[in-house]
Amino acid sequence: MKDMNKEVNEVREALDEVTLATFDDLENLYSTRERLHDLIQQGWLSLSKSRYSMGSRAVSTLQYPHHITPQAHVHTSETEGDGLQFLTELTRAQTMEPSEHQQHKVEELGAAESPELRRRKAPPSNGVKEEPSIRDKCPREDKQAGSESSDPLRWFGILVPQNLRQAQGSFREAVLLAGEVATLQARVEERRVRHRALLEKKTALLANDGETRGEERGELLAEQ
Structure with missing residues (x-):
């Protein structure tokens, strides 16, 4: 009990x-x-x-x-x-810093370059055509993704x-x-x-x- x-x-x-x-x-x-x-x-x-x-x-x-x-x-x-x-x-989102995907692309492109290609990136002389930079080689989708992931206020203009x-x-x-x-x-x-x-x-x-x-x-x- x-x-x-x-x-x-x-x-x-x-x-x-x-x-x-x-x-x-x-x-x-x-x-x-x-x-x-x-x-x-x-x-x-x-x-x-x-x-x-x-x-x-x-x-x-x-x-x-x-x-x-x-x-x-x-x-x-x-x-x-x-x-x-x-x-x-x-x-x-940080607009000035590339994303991990972009950095990975840059590292792959940088590793694939040969020493001759790096030397050819010097200021052109004697009519030698300048090779495109790594930034230009990056896919356009990555550039768009970086801009679209910025501050949403920028969708409506710079000075809001x-x-x-x-x-x-x-x-x-x-x-x-x-x-x-x-x-x-x-x-x-x-x-x-x-x-x-x-x-x-x-x-x-x-x-x-x-x-x-x-x-x-x-x-x-x-x-x-």
Whole structure:
């Protein structure tokens, strides 16, 4: 009987902890959602202002390149008790540095050159034709990929209005918050499942305790 009461008390304490943790997560979830909503709203407002100043056709899907490299990556991990976690990572493309694919192409072309070809790359004299450089030998696709993976603001021009930069900043921060919202929602769902399991366990323990007490009362009445 004492062991039964001890187990019931442990389940009750676990239920209280899960309930309090759920309330904390819900509070964080609501506040994070509100911040996410404000950022998206501010981003669209800044984007509308930039389209008004530059023209609707100057800021539209017509400026999108054929190949777009994502700058946001989502990493997921699962931990016991917290459920899935979503980590959003934002990367900034460097237009001045070649990509790994381009560097690999350059290394291959450089290794394939002979010493005679390197000597012929000196300033031309006596009418000798200058050999094309390694940069010229690189496929055009690599050059396009390097330009298209640059800052998306360059799709709409070199000197863009400040409103467009503010819109980009708002949307980038919103992407990060979206990962936090997804993590909090998964955590709340994990708490809900945990709470239901503990509640069912508590009900089963109390039912067994009631049956045990009923049997003890029956034995006492039989002895009398």
